[in-house]
Amino acid sequence: MEGVSMEGVSMEENIKYPVWQTLKKMLKYCFKADKNIYLYFVIFTITGGLYPFLGVLLPKYLLNAISKPDGEMKDILTIVLIFLALMAFFGFIRTFIRALAYPRISYVRLQYLGKTFDKMVSIDYKYMEDANFLEDNSRALDSTNSNDNGVEGVYSRLFDAGPVALTALGLILFIGRLNIWILLGLLLNVTAGIWVKRSASKFLYKRKQDVAHAERRMRYYYNTTHDFGYGKDIRLYRFQDRIDQNYNGEIKGYVKVQRRIKNQEYFIGLLEILSFFISNGLTYAILVYKTVNGMSIADFSMYITAVTTLTVMLATLAEQFSFILNEGQYVYDYFQFIDADMGDKEHQDKSEKVKSIKERETLEIVFDNVSFCYPGTDKYIFKNLNFTIHKGEKLAIVGINGAGKSTLVKLMMGLFDVTEGEIRINGIPIGEFNKKELYAMFSAVFQEINVLAYTVKENIACSSIDINEEKVTNALEKVGLKNKINTLPKGINQTMLKVIEEDGVEFSGGESQKLAIARALYKDARMVVMDEPTAALDALAEAEIYESFSDLVEGKTAVYISHRLASTKFCDRIAFFDGDGLREYGSHEELMDAKGAYYNMFMIQGKYYNEEVAVSE
Numbered sequence: 075m076e077g078v079s080m081e082g083v084s085m086e087e088n089i090k091y092p093v094w095q096t097l098k099k100m101l102k103y104c105f106k107a108d109k110n111i112y113l114y115f116v117i118f119t120i121t122g123g124l125y126p127f128l129g130v131l132l133p134k135y136l137l138n139a140i141s142k143p144d145g146e147m148k149d150i151l152t153i154v155l156i157f158l159a160l161m162a163f164f165g166f167i168r169t170f171i172r173a174l175a176y177p178r179i180s181y182v183r184l185q186y187l188g189k190t191f192d193k194m195v196s197i198d199y200k201y202m203e204d205a206n207f208l209e210d211n212s213r214a215l216d217s218t219n220s221n222d223n224g225v226e227g228v229y230s231r232l233f234d235a236g237p238v239a240l241t242a243l244g245l246i247l248f249i250g251r252l253n254i255w256i257l258l259g260l261l262l263n264v265t266a267g268i269w270v271k272r273s274a275s276k277f278l279y280k281r282k283q284d285v286a287h288a289e290r291r292m293r294y295y296y297n298t299t300h301d302f303g304y305g306k307d308i309r310l311y312r313f314q315d316r317i318d319q320n321y322n323g324e325i326k327g328y329v330k331v332q333r334r335i336k337n338q339e340y341f342i343g344l345l346e347i348l349s350f351f352i353s354n355g356l357t358y359a360i361l362v363y364k365t366v367n368g369m370s371i372a373d374f375s376m377y378i379t380a381v382t383t384l385t386v387m388l389a390t391l392a393e394q395f396s397f398i399l400n401e402g403q404y405v406y407d408y409f410q411f412i413d414a415d416m417g418d419k420e421h422q423d424k425s426e427k428v429k430s431i432k433e434r435e436t437l438e439i440v441f442d443n444v445s446f447c448y449p450g451t452d453k454y455i456f457k458n459l460n461f462t463i464h465k466g467e468k469l470a471i472v473g474i475n476g477a478g479k480s481t482l483v484k485l486m487m488g489l490f491d492v493t494e495g496e497i498r499i500n501g502i503p504i505g506e507f508n509k510k511e512l513y514a515m516f517s518a519v520f521q522e523i524n525v526l527a528y529t530v531k532e533n534i535a536c537s538s539i540d541i542n543e544e545k546v547t548n549a550l551e552k553v554g555l556k557n558k559i560n561t562l563p564k565g566i567n568q569t570m571l572k573v574i575e576e577d578g579v580e581f582s583g584g585e586s587q588k589l590a591i592a593r594a595l596y597k598d599a600r601m602v603v604m605d606e607p608t609a610a611l612d613a614l615a616e617a618e619i620y621e622s623f624s625d626l627v628e629g630k631t632a633v634y635i636s637h638r639l640a641s642t643k644f645c646d647r648i649a650f651f652d653g654d655g656l657r658e659y660g661s662h663e664e665l666m667d668a669k670g671a672y673y674n675m676f677m678i679q680g681k682y683y684n685e686e687v688a689v690s691e
């Protein structure tokens with residue numbers, strides 16, 4: 075695929091792209107999405123294309139009527155009225171059709187935007203944790219975000235270009251019959267205009283990485299100062315000065331990029347002015363010469379209006395054409411982005427080979443000589459890791475911060491691909507599963523909880539159809555949220571968050587965590603993965619979850635990551651990770667007897683609990 079590196083999905087700074095192919099694709103897409111736009115285009119082109127001719131012809135007819143020796147006021151008025159009536163008629167239709175078509179064009183653009191949503195939620199997870207991913211693709215993504223640029227900009231300009239092109243064509247034939255040099259002068263002017271705009275845009279496109287980089291950094295300051303979440307830390311730790319200081323540095327960087335772009339535009343803009351002078355000089359010289367040699371004043375006036383109108387039309391056409399060329403580039407990036415396989419395409423050959431395991435079969439997961447570094451880094455989080463999570467086993471994963479506990483579960487669930495080695499689920503390498511099937515095997519609760527602006531029951535069932543309300547209520551009861559739900563006016567039908575509905579309910583951190591556990595319970599997948607699921611819970615709620623843990627994971631293989639070592643007691647085995655990988659593995663009793671790293675950590679944590687208990691006693 076031209077210009078796109080599949081691995082990093084970063085666009086090369088290649089400013090060539092297949093314009094016609096891109097436009098053809100856009101036109102086909104528009105036809106599929108809304109055929110009426112084509113009908114409107116035809117009417118708009120005819121009415122809008124004829125309209126300017128009225129302005130060109132009016133002066134000639136008027137001057138002829140006025141200069142007639144026996145000319146009457148009545149004739150002049152009739153001419154004016156006929157022209158005005160025709161102008162009003164064409165003008166009205168043109169404006170009316172445009173008003174009908176534009177919302178439809180916006181609708182088509184929103185369909186493109188919807189496709190980016192689909193894409194973003196189905197591409198491999200590894201892209202979501204890649205800091206450069208959004209930056210590399212920002213122009214492709216932005217191309218669906220505005221009414222003025224990108225997809226909608228190109229459609230609007232194509233729509234508007236119809237009448238302009240029709241008028242220009244008529245006037246070219248009209249003026250061409252009089253004198254070909256006037257036309258050539260005008261064409262020189264237009265070509266220079268297109269060239270100037272295209273050069274400026276190419277330069278801007280080449281700098282797009284710099285611009286996106288500078289904008290991302292600027293946006294960071296906007297987000298941190300506007301996000302309530304940062305408000306407390308910024309005030310209490312006096313981050314204001316630091317923010318000011320850094321922001322001022324960023325502005326300088328941003329302005330530097332903008333200045334380079336504007337300087338370039340300025341220099342090439344001077345050439346455009348030069349071509350304008352040449353073209354206009356030529357036109358006036360030829361028309362004056364012709365009038366001196368016998369052409370009537372009425373014709374002089376008509377040709378001057380025709381040339382002026384054609385100049386405006388060609389300039390508009392040039393502007394539209396350059397705009398389409400320039401913005402089309404971002405639409406091309408958009409298509410490249412949508413069409414690129416980022417793990418979201420079902421492969422014919424792969425789906426034939428796709429393996430699956432029996433419906434309710436309990437899972438066994440084997441890490442076979444697994445090594446892993448995050449994409450774009452060379453630091454190994456694991457090297458030659460070997461261990462097995464047996465069928466039905468409850469494994470606690472504990473260890474120091476940054477040891478790779480969360481990374482381990484991300485690998486196990488296929489969110490990242492291993493760098494070396496293999497992970498197998500019931501003997502099948504995870505790469506051979508269909509991604510949807512793989513994700514369906516896990517009920518997971520993560521450290522970060524994401525509540526969506528849907529109803530409580532939709533947040534738990536993760537669907538809006540076929541919700542088993544009894545199952546929802548049971549899950550809520552098991553995680554201790556029943557009382558909370560009973561206080562909500564609409565119960566499980568209450569919308570969450572205030573982003574969409576004003577009466578949306580906001581849960582506390584702990585309540586959201588309980589909701590996430592309820593979601594995992596409802597999913598009832600074959601394996602349960604809990605990554606710090608009780609970090610935000612109070613001691614009572616935590617104890618309740620601990621007590622009901624066996625019930626929650628009954629008959630399933632389960633992995634429980636926690637810094638609270640008390641949680642390890644209800645697990646069958648413990649895997650202790652330090653910065654160098656898996657350090658200790660065994661049951662709680664075995665590891666305590668071994669008096670190693672786990673024993674030390676357990677004793678240190680226990681010491682403070684015991685002291686606290688002693689003090690309170």
Ligand SMILES: Nc1ncnc2c1ncn2[C@@H]1O[C@H](COP(=O)(O)OP(=O)(O)OP(=O)(O)O)[C@@H](O)[C@H]1O
Pocket residue numbers: 203204448451455473474475476477478479480481482
């Ligand atoms: N997307 C990422 N890209 C690059 N490095 C990452 C990424 N996510 C995590 N890391 C790094 O991987 C290492 C392991 O992180 P991980 O979150 O797995 O540790 P953890 O054991 O779960 O830590 P904690 O106990 O603090 O939650 C850390 O050094 C972290 O900085």
